[in-house]
Amino acid sequence: MSDWPEGFRAGFVCVVGRPNTGKSTLTNALVGQKVAITSDRPETTRRVVRAVVNRESGQLILVDTPGLHRPRTLLGERLNDMVRDSLSDVDAIVMCLPADEATGPGDRFLLGLVSKLVSKKASIVAAVTKSDLVDRAALARRLQDVSELADFAEVVPVSAAKGDQVELLASLLIERMPESPPLYPRDAVTDESEETLITELVREAALRDLRDELPHSLAVTIDEIVGDRIHVSLHVERDSQKGIVIGRGGAQLKRIRVRARKAIERLLDKKVSLDLHVKVTKDWQRDPKKMGRLGF
Numbered sequence: 001m002s003d004w005p006e007g008f009r010a011g012f013v014c015v016v017g018r019p020n021t022g023k024s025t026l027t028n029a030l031v032g033q034k035v036a037i038t039s040d041r042p043e044t045t046r047r048v049v050r051a052v053v054n055r056e057s058g059q060l061i062l063v064d065t066p067g068l069h070r071p072r073t074l075l076g077e078r079l080n081d082m083v084r085d086s087l088s089d090v091d092a093i094v095m096c097l098p099a100d101e102a103t104g105p106g107d108r109f110l111l112g113l114v115s116k117l118v119s120k121k122a123s124i125v126a127a128v129t130k131s132d133l134v135d136r137a138a139l140a141r142r143l144q145d146v147s148e149l150a151d152f153a154e155v156v157p158v159s160a161a162k163g164d165q166v167e168l169l170a171s172l173l174i175e176r177m178p179e180s181p182p183l184y185p186r187d188a189v190t191d192e193s194e195e196t197l198i199t200e201l202v203r204e205a206a207l208r209d210l211r212d213e214l215p216h217s218l219a220v221t222i223d224e225i226v227g228d229r230i231h232v233s234l235h236v237e238r239d240s241q242k243g244i245v246i247g248r249g250g251a252q253l254k255r256i257r258v259r260a261r262k263a264i265e266r267l268l269d270k271k272v273s274l275d276l277h278v279k280v281t282k283d284w285q286r287d288p289k290k291m292g293r294l295g296f
């Protein structure tokens with residue numbers, strides 16, 4: 001006997017948009033609590049689960065897409081490969097387009113990329129965010145513009161700040177998910193899972209530049225969280241890899257720290273400081289005891 005209703009739907013959703021278009025605020029509003037993440041980690045490093053939206057009728061797994069945060073700084077094929085990898089199995093994309101700004105080149109670029117790379121079965125839904133910032137007439141005009149921009153599956157005005165239409169968006173998305181049992185536990189989440197997600201974000205930040213040099217040799221652990229200060233270790237297998245992660249004059253490690261901190265702040269919805277230490281843990285992959293300590 002199953003403990004979910006008949007016709008339950010569940011799937012993966014990626015919220016995209018230019019910086020500052022309201023992605024994090026919308027994510028938090030959909031989830032309905034500050035952080036809701038799960039301890040299960042996806043089987044690959046391609047996808048980072050940011051949050052799970054649980055409703056009676058279904059479940060939306062909100063995922064992050066490596067590559068989409070700064071598509072313009074990555075070149076051609078590499079960008080396409082990264083984005084294609086991470087978008088190939090999402091069921092819907094939510095594209096955030098703020099109500100109080102006109103469509104710009106950044107939106108068109110992102111939309112072009114997503115439309116080209118997302119699987120054919122996925123729906124692209126436009127969320128016209130921050131609807132509380134404009135009056136009705138301006139909102140109507142903006143909705144018209146957005147509808148003409150692309151063949152969106154839905155165009156939904158939302159105000160995450162006021163909570164307007166957030167539930168409507170959630171149910172429209174759930175309707176577009178495949179019928180499936182819940183993919184993650186339907187109940188609340190533990191502190192431990194927050195830590196898992198933090199390590200995942202740090203690992204992703206590091207691998208974004210170093211994927212070729214360190215395919216599987218990188219493990220990340222949290223040493224300590226004191227208030228808003230997070231101490232994290234990056235474990236590599238060899239001295240030479242340590243040098244790669246740190247980079248010339250520490251430049252690479254600094255990039256990783258800035259990137260990871262931003263992602264963690266988005267996740268936790270607060271400012272944090274992040275300390276990264278690179279350690280050589282020799283041959284950790286071949287030593288079950290070491291692997292256990294590193295959370296594998």
Ligand SMILES: Nc1nc2c(ncn2[C@@H]2O[C@H](COP(=O)(O)OP(=O)(O)OP(=O)(O)O)[C@@H](O)[C@H]2O)c(=O)[nH]1
Nearest residue numbers: 018019020021022023024025130131133159160161
């Ligand atoms: N008035 C209003 N402001 C909003 C709403 N949603 C987001 N904002 C504000 O818009 C700004 C950007 O929101 P975020 O949710 O951080 O946007 P983001 O797209 O995640 O930004 P990046 O992390 O830079 O990509 C913040 O100052 C929010 O408070 C909304 O519904 N109404």
